[in-house]
Ligand SMILES: Cc1cc2nc3c(=O)[nH]c(=O)nc-3n(C[C@H](O)[C@H](O)[C@H](O)COP(=O)(O)OP(=O)(O)OC[C@H]3O[C@@H](n4cnc5c(N)ncnc54)[C@H](O)[C@@H]3O)c2cc1C
């Protein structure tokens with residue numbers, strides 16, 4: 001897999017509940033993309049003041065004869081960059097790099113899988129579900145969000161999954177509460193063997209805990225797609241790091257754009273997010289003159 | 296007017312045959328565009344987007360003796376036309392760097408400009424020594440680091456400390472490899488630091504590193520970066536960087552300079568060259584456009600051709616020379632002939648403004664002499 005950079009024509013920008021879904025012609029990206037990978041989109045135009053790329057999970061790709069491959073992603077307007085994207089219209093061009101990052105690893109043998117999505121974090125789970133079902137896996141889904149309009153893909157989920165559970169913080173749809181409140185029951189009921197999750201970091205931490213404590217503490221593997229602040233998306237800036245335990249047991253500040261965004265949940269040092277654990281490789285005592293080393 | 300026509304036709308023919316080669320001390324490179332330290336890792340990740348071996352080279356992320364975890368996150372904040380970073384020189388340490396990163400660059404025929412960073416003069420010296428016998432095209436000494444032996448004072452801010460580092464590196468580095476000192480703009484007299492690095496043996500200078508900034512998150516009402524202060528980079532600092540190149544080239548015209556700071560296009564790069572840079576480095580803009588180094592190289596070539604240059608070298612420092620009207624001879628469309636008197640320059644008398652009517656029909660009827668445009672012709 002080699003990422004490509006394309007000037008893609010916008011085919012459509014659609015409102016989907018609280019989100020926008022943008023479809024862009026991006027041949028090269030579309031053909032190579034695998035579930036869990038993302039694209040990094042330049043915002044603001046060639047002379048604009050916003051230099052950093054915005055990362056979005058790939059929702060789905062399609063091969064369309066006339067256009068070449070297309071890529072669709074789902075986003076909410078969070079700040080200036082996403083507001084600019086929301087203002088794009090069909091035939092506008094956006095600069096996209098992708099596919100980026102490590103995809104979700106699929107079980108070699110058919111397995112019973114629970115997919116957990118929070119808000120727009122549901123987006124990458126549909127192509128994952130397709131891939132899993134092609135391998136003969138059973139797929140059950142848990143979707144959660146703050147409010148009903150922030151649940152993404154509820155209908156699709158009902159169509160494709162053996163069962164779907166919904167939660168909202170305000171109880172406007174499904175059960176009131178968090179995905180991690182209903183997840184233990186779903187794991188037990190479906191006799192799940194693997195959990196996949198994408199959503200806010202706090203949710204991923206809770207899902208990891210539930211999965212590791214399942215079956216009386218025996219635990220099942222959990223793969224999470226994280227969301228760390230990114231500047232480049234391609235591995236050259238070192239802004240997107242988080243503490244991850246390697247196969248050798250050593251914690252490293254690991255780039256989530258290259259070695260992630262999908263990690264094995266219990267490899268992430270959740271208690272140390274935003275910090276450098278003292279036992280991490282090359283951890284240094286805090287400098288009193290903060291910032292000097294940055295240069 | 297002739298000048299304008301020449302530029303237009305040259306811009307339309309980008310098959311520009313310009314000699315882009317340049318010299319950085321004893322190092323000759325076929326192209327003046329490098330990637331900037333910390334903005335290209337060790338090159339590999341940019342290979343899908345650039346022909347790295349065609350560039351001047353890759354300046355690798357500053358490497359230290361031991362592995363470094365860097366700073367906590369958040370490590371960056373986007374700012375207008377720029378960003379703040381406080382990465383904290385995260386890196387694998389010199390051993391792993393030589394075994395993996397430098398090897399990869401050599402295997403792929405990419406010129407490696409190795410950036411080194413230390414907390415003491417002794418560490419810089421050790422790093423320089425480790426580069427002996429290695430496939431290194433150039434050594435860039437990142438002196439924007441706190442000196443642990445001097446209460447964390449940054450080497451680059453003190454001409455004597457900067458000189459001590461450069462001298463130690465020169466003593467230990469392979470003799471055939473040019474050593475460039477990379478200067479910080481956060482000093483009152485950059486020429487003094489430049490002079491003292493050159494006196495200590497620097498073969499050239501890289502200008503500039505980031506300048507210190509702070510961003511406050513108005514939602515949390517706390518600093519945005521975990522490290523509080525960060526280095527400001529990107530087009531926001533370009534005039535500051537061009538100023539540094541300008542001043543240092545004016546004072547030390549024979550010292551090769553690498554211009555760095557907010558280069559986004561070929562004409563941005565040209566600005567640095569005209570100010571006195573023999574080569575340029577592209578940094579933050581790579582985050583915006585991973586193919587920027589190759590694109591900027593091509594754009595610079597076109598921009599040089601459009602201005603009638605056959606060699607990049609002829610443009611270096613040109614802005615310091617007194618202005619002369621340069622109209623390439625063979626392209627002068629008027630030759631020796633006397634131009635026709637310019638009709639616009641004729642004396643024109645006007646009616647009293649109150650009597651002027653703007654009916655299109657009328658104007659066409661009266662159009663025997665003077666044409667009046669509807670819009671303002673921008674004079
Ligand atoms: C791997 C990955 C996948 C993502 N997938 C999606 C998705 O499918 N849909 C979606 O709506 N959002 C997604 N995000 C988050 C999205 O990147 C941010 O919402 C977006 O960058 C905000 O940009 P802005 O200019 O509107 O906000 P601003 O706050 O103005 O952004 C300022 C800067 O911070 C960075 N930034 C801010 N918030 C985030 C964030 N949450 N994550 C990463 N960087 C951030 C931006 O890149 C930018 O450099 C994903 C992030 C990552 C890392």
Ligand SMILES: Cc1cc2nc3c(=O)[nH]c(=O)nc-3n(C[C@H](O)[C@H](O)[C@H](O)COP(=O)(O)O)c2cc1C
Pocket residue numbers: 237294295331332333334356357380382384410437477503504505526527528529530532555556557558576577578579580
């Ligand atoms: C994320 C980031 C990391 C950097 N790391 C280094 C570094 O390790 N060593 C160094 O000498 N300069 C480092 N720099 C500074 C750049 O090499 C460059 O001098 C500066 O950013 C100005 O150029 P630019 O505006 O093109 O980015 C870094 C800059 C950024 C943005």
Ligand code: FES
Pocket residue numbers: 229230231232233234235236237238239240241255256257258
């Ligand atoms: S976002 Fe730049 S290294 Fe990961």
